[in-house]
Amino acid sequence: MKRIRLRFFAACALLCLTTPALAQGTAAYRAAVEKRLAPWLTELRADALARGVTAETFDSAMKGVKVDWKLPDLAPPDLGEGQPQRPKAEVSKRQKQQAEFDRPARYFPKKGMTFVTKLGRDNLGKWKDTLTAIEEKYGVEKHVVLAIWGRETAYGRAKLPYYAVRALATQAFIGRRQEKFREELLIALEILQEGHVTPRRMKSSWAGAMGHTQFLPSDFRKYAVDFNGDGKRDIWGTIPDALASTANFLSKNGWKTGKAWGYEVRLPDGFDCTLEGLPNARTIQEWVDLGITRTFDREFIGERLKEKTHLVAPAGTLGPAFLVLDNFEVFRAYNKADLYALYVGHVADRILFAGNFEGGWSRVQSFSRNEMRRLQTTLVKNGYEVGKIDGLIGSLTRSALGKWQKKLGHKVTCYPPRSLLKLTDPLPEQGNSG
Numbered sequence: 001m002k003r004i005r006l007r008f009f010a011a012c013a014l015l016c017l018t019t020p021a022l023a024q025g026t027a028a029y030r031a032a033v034e035k036r037l038a039p040w041l042t043e044l045r046a047d048a049l050a051r052g053v054t055a056e057t058f059d060s061a062m063k064g065v066k067v068d069w070k071l072p073d074l075a076p077p078d079l080g081e082g083q084p085q086r087p088k089a090e091v092s093k094r095q096k097q098q099a100e101f102d103r104p105a106r107y108f109p110k111k112g113m114t115f116v117t118k119l120g121r122d123n124l125g126k127w128k129d130t131l132t133a134i135e136e137k138y139g140v141e142k143h144v145v146l147a148i149w150g151r152e153t154a155y156g157r158a159k160l161p162y163y164a165v166r167a168l169a170t171q172a173f174i175g176r177r178q179e180k181f182r183e184e185l186l187i188a189l190e191i192l193q194e195g196h197v198t199p200r201r202m203k204s205s206w207a208g209a210m211g212h213t214q215f216l217p218s219d220f221r222k223y224a225v226d227f228n229g230d231g232k233r234d235i236w237g238t239i240p241d242a243l244a245s246t247a248n249f250l251s252k253n254g255w256k257t258g259k260a261w262g263y264e265v266r267l268p269d270g271f272d273c274t275l276e277g278l279p280n281a282r283t284i285q286e287w288v289d290l291g292i293t294r295t296f297d298r299e300f301i302g303e304r305l306k307e308k309t310h311l312v313a314p315a316g317t318l319g320p321a322f323l324v325l326d327n328f329e330v331f332r333a334y335n336k337a338d339l340y341a342l343y344v345g346h347v348a349d350r351i352l353f354a355g356n357f358e359g360g361w362s363r364v365q366s367f368s369r370n371e372m373r374r375l376q377t378t379l380v381k382n383g384y385e386v387g388k389i390d391g392l393i394g395s396l397t398r399s400a401l402g403k404w405q406k407k408l409g410h411k412v413t414c415y416p417p418r419s420l421l422k423l424t425d426p427l428p429e430q431g432n433s434g
Contacts, residue, residue, distance in 0.1 A: 029084040048189050057193045061165050068170045071206050075176040104314040105361035107339045116150045120351040123155050130240045138247035139257040145243050147348035152214040164204035184208055187217035196232045211235030212242035223249040253333040261345035262324035264295045273317050273414035274402035277395035281310040295358035314338050316414030320359030365418045374424040
């Protein structure tokens with residue numbers, strides 16, 4: 001026991017000695033990075049002015065803007081020889097584990113679904129006239145617009161904690177996707193220049209998604225509308241503008257009025273889950289011929305049997321399955337994750353009439369986005385098609401995983417166990433060179 005105590009106190013002493021040194025190293029590194037911010041902002045200012053942003057607007061928007069080191073998804077640079085070294089902690093824990101990347105069951109909590117459905121119905125009554133006018137103009141049903149509002153900010157209850165310009169500036173300066181966010185930042189400055197919102201009210205998520213229904217600045221530029229006619233496209237404080245802008249987004253991305261987004265289905269025993277995904281699209285009649293049936297003992301009849309659909313099973317054989325139509329892909333234009341599209345489609349249905357899914361979720365293991373990138377990279381090396389290597393467990397990736405499981409002689413579920421990570425190589429350390 002005495003020896004254990006001595007080891008414990010020795011470890012504590014070592015921690016006390018190393019922690020201040022680590023903190024000093026981090027502080028020195030961050031200070032060196034921040035020295036590069038001023039010249040970077042000077043270049044940005046020139047670009048903004050060339051795009052019609054006035055010096056007054058730029059200086060007001062950027063007043064006091066500093067690097068927000070608390071943001072996820074950053075890739076701080078390696079500063080090179082003679083400069084403070086980048087601490088490993090600056091790149092090892094930056095990837096935010098968004099809900100769309102976690103276990104599918106956690107995306108559909110029963111109490112949460114009941115709550116968001118109730119609020120959706122409440123807001124359907126509260127905003128009925130506005131939603132009716134939006135539906136008449138854009139052809140997007142009331143419950144569909146409400147479902148997106150509910151997912152994005154819980155009908156305005158979720159407060160956006162970030163100043164959009166600072167969040168975008170940080171991502172553009174040292175984020176993983178600097179080019180993308182630099183353009184988003186410049187558009188945000190143009191939005192301020194046009195007077196749609198003040199800097200103080202330009203609140204966003206950590207990634208710069210703004211307002212009640214979470215538009216990036218580029219989405220605002222393409223789709224935001226002034227629905228109440230006050231001369232401003234105010235998606236932060238004017239709910240009719242926010243909801244109409246969402247409907248305009250869906251409409252311009254191909255929403256089909258009066259059509260379903262998809263149907264929950266039952267897969268027969270032994271069904272080949274690698275048939276998931278858009279490349280395997282078939283008519284419903286063809287799926288029925290393969291043994292697929294509707295849930296809750298409903299039937300596909302009449303013209304529905306001719307509808308072209310593809311299979312989506314977000315947990316492979318370990319959760320509910322769906323045949324989805326074109327409107328599902330419109331939801332994915334809003335957010336490319338399958339879970340997001342299923343969520344808003346399901347909430348829209350529940351606001352009108354529906355309850356829970358029939359199929360239950362088995363307990364599956366979760367992966368960080370970088371871990372899923374490792375799996376996708378390995379799948380591609382082995383000749384399988386996953387689409388973009390983006391860390392998302394989408395239909396193509398799940399189908400490829402099923403094919404790999406077949407080749408390895410593993411149980412085919414089209415959803416990965418963590419044991420598969422042993423067959424992958426680590427990704428190279430992410431970060432930007434000086």
